Amino acid sequence: MNELFSNRISGVPPSFIREILKVAVDPSIISFAGGLPNRDLFPVDALQKATNDIFIEDGKDILQYSSTEGYLPLREMIAADYKRKGLEISVDEILITNGSQQGLDLLGKVLLNEGDEVLIEEPGYLGAIQAFEVYSAKFNSVPVHQDGMDIDVLQQTLKTSNAKLMYTVPNFQNPSGISYTNENRQAVAQCLSKTKTLLIEDNPYGDLRFSGEEKQSFKALLPEQTILLGSFSKTVVPSFRLGWIVAPKALMEKLVIAKQAGDLHSNYFCQRVLHRFLQDNDLKAHIEKIIAVYGKQKAVMEKAIERYFPKQVTYLNPEGGMFLWVTLPEKLSATTLFDKAIEQKVAFVPGDPFYVKKRGLNTLRLNFSSVDPDIIEEGIKRLGTVLHQLLDN
Numbered sequence: 001m002n003e004l005f006s007n008r009i010s011g012v013p014p015s016f017i018r019e020i021l022k023v024a025v026d027p028s029i030i031s032f033a034g035g036l037p038n039r040d041l042f043p044v045d046a047l048q049k050a051t052n053d054i055f056i057e058d059g060k061d062i063l064q065y066s067s068t069e070g071y072l073p074l075r076e077m078i079a080a081d082y083k084r085k086g087l088e089i090s091v092d093e094i095l096i097t098n099g100s101q102q103g104l105d106l107l108g109k110v111l112l113n114e115g116d117e118v119l120i121e122e123p124g125y126l127g128a129i130q131a132f133e134v135y136s137a138k139f140n141s142v143p144v145h146q147d148g149m150d151i152d153v154l155q156q157t158l159k160t161s162n163a164k165l166m167y168t169v170p171n172f173q174n175p176s177g178i179s180y181t182n183e184n185r186q187a188v189a190q191c192l193s194k195t196k197t198l199l200i201e202d203n204p205y206g207d208l209r210f211s212g213e214e215k216q217s218f219k220a221l222l223p224e225q226t227i228l229l230g231s232f233s234k235t236v237v238p239s240f241r242l243g244w245i246v247a248p249k250a251l252m253e254k255l256v257i258a259k260q261a262g263d264l265h266s267n268y269f270c271q272r273v274l275h276r277f278l279q280d281n282d283l284k285a286h287i288e289k290i291i292a293v294y295g296k297q298k299a300v301m302e303k304a305i306e307r308y309f310p311k312q313v314t315y316l317n318p319e320g321g322m323f324l325w326v327t328l329p330e331k332l333s334a335t336t337l338f339d340k341a342i343e344q345k346v347a348f349v350p351g352d353p354f355y356v357k358k359r360g361l362n363t364l365r366l367n368f369s370s371v372d373p374d375i376i377e378e379g380i381k382r383l384g385t386v387l388h389q390l391l392d393n
């Protein structure tokens with residue numbers, strides 16, 4: 001059978017995280033490995049009511065095919081939200097996608113030929129690496145630090161790069177939780193303005209801020225070259241698979257063709273339920289609830305790390321999102337730690353797969369959004385015990 005597979009798919013490994021999650025499904029394991037939103041915060045009753053209401057009012061229409069671009073009133077809501085945030089985006093620039101993940105796939109399909117260069121943050125989102133790997137992208141990376149992208153490396157890289165795309169998650173990045181400062185964003189935009197490279201700002205976590213000030217979007221700094229990806233997965237529910245892409249007109253025309261060829265349109269029924277939910281409920285108030293819970297979970301994790309981890313182990317304190325990034329002393333590999341931690345029934349994601357160039361063997365990602373605070377405390381305590389065993393000898 002293998003000889004039948006296309007070159008395109010043969011070179012793409014399965015997602016490392018899915019493999020890890022298989023280990024972590026054992027219910028006795030405390031898992032910081034997932035990247036799931038907290039299911040206790042899903043607005044179940046309100047979504048049920050929205051569904052009932054649209055069935056009663058518009059039962060036939062909600063079951064019909066629809067337009068590739070997506071349900072217009074939902075796109076209008078997205079445009080209105082950008083306006084509140086100071087960005088003028090017209091509905092024609094918005095395409096509803098099957099999660100923001102499909103936005104990545106469509107961009108790969110429309111822009112990348114085999115071997116085309118893509119710049120990505122290091123560490124960077126695995127789902128983006130996988131999406132662009134399918135189009136046989138050649139990756140080049142720019143490290144991200146506490147304040148954002150490494151501008152020196154970016155400048156150096158751009159001297160010789162002919163990348164068509166640069167992929168970023170500037171708010172509470174997956175995996176590192178890092179957010180770019182405004183100064184860093186301005187410097188990145190300044191560097192890219194001298195090139196033809198398109199910048200992707202993927203922002204699924206941006207609304208989940210527990211501290212600090214909202215930052216500038218690249219769309220305001222580099223309007224012609226910026227593509228925005230958005231998602232309802234972390235603010236409403238992931239199962240609807242609803243996200244969107246904002247792109248300049250010429251690119252949008254091609255994205256619409258690619259989406260038409262792929263799936264005709266995103267699930268219309270879910271678009272209608274979501275739209276009705278957003279019409280009848282205060283999304284901002286709902287997001288405030290999520291922020292309160294995640295903020296508490298993050299604080300509990302941080303406190304437990306301070307208490308139980310050896311002092312040589314450092315971490316980055318995120319201002320929002322769902323992840324906390326840990327760096328071990330160089331001599332200790334996170335995979336070694338993983339094997340020992342599983343014996344103590346605690347799991348996390350080793351950081352190395354998030355790197356496309358350099359290795360990140362001594363790094364790891366902890367998710368706090370889907371674990372209850374008392375369980376977080378216990379899991380970090382167990383991890384701390386293993387770390388002491390490995391480092392104190």
Ligand SMILES: Cc1ncc(COP(=O)(O)O)c(C=O)c1O
Nearest residue numbers: 099100101125169174231233243
């Ligand atoms: C940075 C980033 N982009 C995109 C996605 C995919 O999200 P969606 O559910 O909208 O496809 C995720 C999911 O975890 C993510 O972390």
